[in-house]
Amino acid sequence: MLKGKHLIEPGDLTIEELEAIFTLADAIIQDPKKYSDTCKGHLLATLFYEPSTRTRFSFEAAMLRLGGEIIGFSEPNSSSVSKGESIGDTIRTIGCYADIAVMRHPKEGAPKLASKHATIPVINAGDGGHQHPTQTLTDLLTIRSYRKSISNNVIGLCGDLKFGRTVHSLVKALSRYEHMKFVFIAPPELEIPPYIIEELGDHPYDRTSSLEDAMPELDILYMTRIQKERFFNEEDYLRLKGYYILDQKKLEHAKEDMIIMHPLPRVDEIHTEVDQDPRAIYFNQAKYGMYVRMALIVKLLGLGGDLHA
Amino acid sequence: MLKGKHLIEPGDLTIEELEAIFTLADAIIQDPKKYSDTCKGHLLATLFYEPSTRTRFSFEAAMLRLGGEIIGFSEPNSSSVSKGESIGDTIRTIGCYADIAVMRHPKEGAPKLASKHATIPVINAGDGGHQHPTQTLTDLLTIRSYRKSISNNVIGLCGDLKFGRTVHSLVKALSRYEHMKFVFIAPPELEIPPYIIEELGDHPYDRTSSLEDAMPELDILYMTRIQKERFFNEEDYLRLKGYYILDQKKLEHAKEDMIIMHPLPRVDEIHTEVDQDPRAIYFNQAKYGMYVRMALIVKLLGLGGDLHA
């Protein structure tokens, strides 16, 4: 049912479609060799109009581990594709060479526009501060794998909740599941915006500026970075940032089976001493990101077939 | 007979060699899967001293769809190969790693020079405004596929006929075939140069500045872009450019089975409304570009063997 579809924003996928992707991702994780030729003879175009090595690597590794191949560019300079050419013409031409395309673009809406003219599936790999749906898929698969289900979790989201695209998309996505509770942990300057709160529907939520207060009830702690540029003055930044740095001391009252997530890259918002804690799963999260992209590519190419309805 | 040869300019290939390449391209188009491992174990080096994403993608997709692999660079900055090194040394070193090389270079003659020192076949993918032989091969295969034969066609070439490398090469190549008629459609400032006319031999030709007048007799309309920079002043450009923009109205008196070609990228010289017209085949042309490069690579590597003499 996913064959030939585009993925521009997380809401493009129904809960059932998400479940089909996650089920396939599970199967790949169980037996990656079984899928090592699934995309043989297929080409992925990675069109990065803005550099993002991490995301590009994740998609390229995904395709290559499926036996597929890659053409692409990794930054605008090296691309003459778009020289005066409309994005519609570009994607139609790419469709002559490749079977599926991933697009990262500094302009909001560029991947959406491309998908309207495309003859092949287009995956949005980030358009400005707008959408980054495969990050959300990564987060959902990680939660589903470590917490057994996406439903029935208390999730704390900590850091820059005002501007953080990743957090907004994840909150929207999680609010489609049952029995969730959200705890928004941020300084007043960086609180979660009202329009995201509205997405929660009937789900209960709390707001707090104290990571330590929130800790004991959390099943999931989702850390994000607070960027210095978000503050009016440096004193505020320096005064506040310590409150939102996760270290072993702050974890003392956390649940034993809580998981600590982070979209990476991490700068200093999680102390490296936490890396050894079994609850710290953010590097594995990156690995789940590759697996979920493998499942997504297989589904959009229609190669998952009868094996994984 | 093509094994180990270089392709620096279209004239390097005899009509028979061209025919062998096109016959193989046809076979690949008919059954691409049959050729999906033909180049297994072989490496193509894409040496782009000047960025050209479209051409690079076409070559890379061609090699990957044959089961081969790619090493390469896509712009001069990322290349330290040539740091003070002669192009002869560079290509000899590349020959240690790869089995065939594609070179795009801003300097006329660079691929020719490289081929003289090379131990592997070198394909010119554009050297300055000089030659771009695989574009010509693309055009010939497209004509041959849509018009059944390259011979016996009336072709109209429209746009910048003075500076357009693509047009010059195509005219030279077509004049080697029988029963051609050429119609050169351009403003006086951008007329086809006399030395190209000389290449026509006995072939009949017309010159006109009116696309609409030329239209009714054409079997093939080859559109190219008129670059603003070619005009002495902006008024001339603005006054003239409308005459050479193809839209549905101008197509009213065209033949039913005429084909509309364009080397791409298109800017505004073909209105997007034309894209839906069945005569508009310029995006398929890009696909034929990939297929003809597949056939060329197989032939130069000597892998087409007895199957396609």
Added chain:
Amino acid sequence: MLKGKHLIEPGDLTIEELEAIFTLADAIIQDPKKYSDTCKGHLLATLFYEPSTRTRFSFEAAMLRLGGEIIGFSEPNSSSVSKGESIGDTIRTIGCYADIAVMRHPKEGAPKLASKHATIPVINAGDGGHQHPTQTLTDLLTIRSYRKSISNNVIGLCGDLKFGRTVHSLVKALSRYEHMKFVFIAPPELEIPPYIIEELGDHPYDRTSSLEDAMPELDILYMTRIQKERFFNEEDYLRLKGYYILDQKKLEHAKEDMIIMHPLPRVDEIHTEVDQDPRAIYFNQAKYGMYVRMALIVKLLGLGGDLHA
């Protein structure tokens, strides 16, 4: 025994480990097809924080000819991996996508630091002026192949012996073998430093400023470039450089079976007339560089197995 190890500097490998790599390289040279799927399903990450097309091509060709695949970047700009992120976090994330990594970095020690946090083998492909161990492996394999053994050779090293990283590493590596004699051929300004002389142990050595005087006794002549920037003034450079340019005349008194090596790129320190001389093996040296990297990758991935103890 090499499985999972890192290669940061040549001394990381024992003589036995080197021998195992060279033996496998020999087997690959004898029958490359046998190894064309050895790394199938494995990914190499090429992390070039500093461009080096030649070295990157050599590693990529090596991995691709083993049936493996590549993800990577070729210059710092196109990499957002390290944006504020520690090198430890970067390599841990890369380890989620790839099975082995090659790193080139302008800062000394960066690959070493990465290896400490890595979950996959890390190969140093050059860190500043510090180490470049696979160049040394290349040189050793070349000597072993052309001279039957690494031991029992008189080697002349000519050019910039003061700053040349390649020469320093090679001298250290060769001094671990038996019955070597070293002849250091350089102008006084660019003599071999005392701390390298100390590495020689009991091996005999000579110093001379005359390439012609040294020539008759050499089994191996290792040429390197003299960079203009190394001299205080241009007159000295111009006066001296001719003494260290190898041409046919200087080769008149060389042994019949002497081999001429050069790490490439060559600028003008070897006259092109020498290229035809059967003793000139510097382009083959580049090919051996690819083969030794093939063997190294197989060994570090633990895929050489029982076949090549």
